Amino acid sequence: MTTTTTPAPPPTAAVPVRSRGRRRGDLTASSTTGRIVKYALLVLFLLVVLMPAYVLIVTSFKSGSEIGVTGQWNLPKEWTTASWGKAWASLGPSFGRTFELAIPVAIISSILGAANGFVLSRWRFPGADVVFTLILFGMFIPYQAVMIPLRQIVTSINIQPGIPTLILVHCIYGIPICTLIFRNYYATTVPVELIEAARVDGADLLRTFRSVILPLSAPGFVVTIIWQFTSAWNDYLFAIFLSNTRNGPITIALNALAGAQSPDYAASMAGALITSLPTLAVYVLLGRWFIGGLMAGSVKS
Template sequence: MTTAVPAPAPADVAAGRPVRTPERRPVQRFSVGRTLRYAILLFSLVIVLIPVYVLVVTSFKGPGDASAARAWALPQLWTTENWVTAWQTLSPAIWRSVQMVVPASIISAFLGSMNGFVLSRWSFRGANIVFTLILFGMFIPYQAVMIPLLQLLLGLDIPSGIPSLILVHVIYGIPITTLIFRNYYESVPKELIEAARVDGAGMLRTYFSVVLPISVPSFVVVLIWQFTSAWNDFLFAVFFSSSQNGPVTLALNNLANGALLQNYGVSMSGALLASLPTLLVYIILGKYFIGGLMSGSVKG
């Protein structure tokens, strides 16, 4: 079936004006591959949302209604008591997690940015060896160094709880932040650094005046990564804190164990409350995450 093309207006022909021929848009036809692709995506979305459905539904059930036999059923009586109880129990730990995650993410991001700049654009003899040694920290299992690290922090008289967790997350965040920033700074044109040197700027002046203002995409990626890693960490929390001074993951574990035989709804409400900050971070900054990751993949 062909689409009729309208004839040019006589006035345009008489005046000698160019006549535009409307473009033909391709007709969208049924594609088995496209349909199969969307079907697979829809199926994957349903699989991912099934646990979320159980969490949300169970969080509004009462003690007698929340059971494994009625996990898929809607609440017989909707109630918000589980949320109130979970918030009263977890709110101090949530505030402690904020106190831990925010400085740990910012400090590790700035240290990684400085390391990445020095190793990529202010290179020195043995820079590749130093970079390899820094990356080596990414491949050491946390469990293998947990006891020596605990003894080291005790020997340094660093208080347990939030101070110890901040220091640990900063140290273990340096390898991945250095890798991300080094890859990003490799894509920065050398002419910018050379122009700063010609103008008499030293290493620190070049970093703060030239490099730091254009590092926003990588900072977004690193902050999201570090925030999520530190917020969801449980192993460090067990070793370096207690239920009185630990983060929300430790308090959530205690809440789940205490409510296991009483009310599943409190545990589900607590899990949703504990995951809400990371969810908000991804909703607000998620659109910059992929762009920041790809910004250093191609050298300009």
């Protein structure tokens, strides 16, 4: 009787614990270095962006004798708010008029864009794509190309220059971008089943838009309101053609303040800060929903 012995399997080579720990340590060190470089670049970019704001703020609190090229980075020796008072005295009347311009423009153009976007995205009709293309064509017409014809049209129909004329022009010019944003939003975010259910319940086009679509349109309205408010508030080209310093927005008053023969640089800096505060407040208050609203219509849910 013979006995067969099975050979023992060869021993498995063990991975040295030291080399495994070294590899993990190298990965940790490289990720730490990457984070340090990333945050260093972010801080550098932040400083570059904040440098003009620093000069604006510091210069606005300086007296006239301290303002110069060589000392623009220095803090004021004596902090004064006289320049802020002078800037507000010049910009104050136009400050309220600019709110009268920007708020209606943002609301009216957003509602018109929402209506156009809903019709062009969900209620198909012959030539819908052609109509949408023609509406978008308005986005690519530069302001400079229509200034003279627009001025002639306003003069020929006896519309007085001022805030009402600017509201009309900005609403018309804002329709293309608002239509594009809402069309993409409704086409990719709002379920078709909601519209079909409203149609089964007997709702017509207007009732469906008012009762079903508008309550779901908050992200789109945030984007268009921020966009249109900022565009109307910062506009200068339409304002200089269709208004004047007595009935125009704040950008014309700021230009008059900064463009004098003997400009007061401290007052000009203070005026620039006063002019930018409302748009900054809008972005601070609504900015958390701005990116979400833009991305809401970018992918199909």
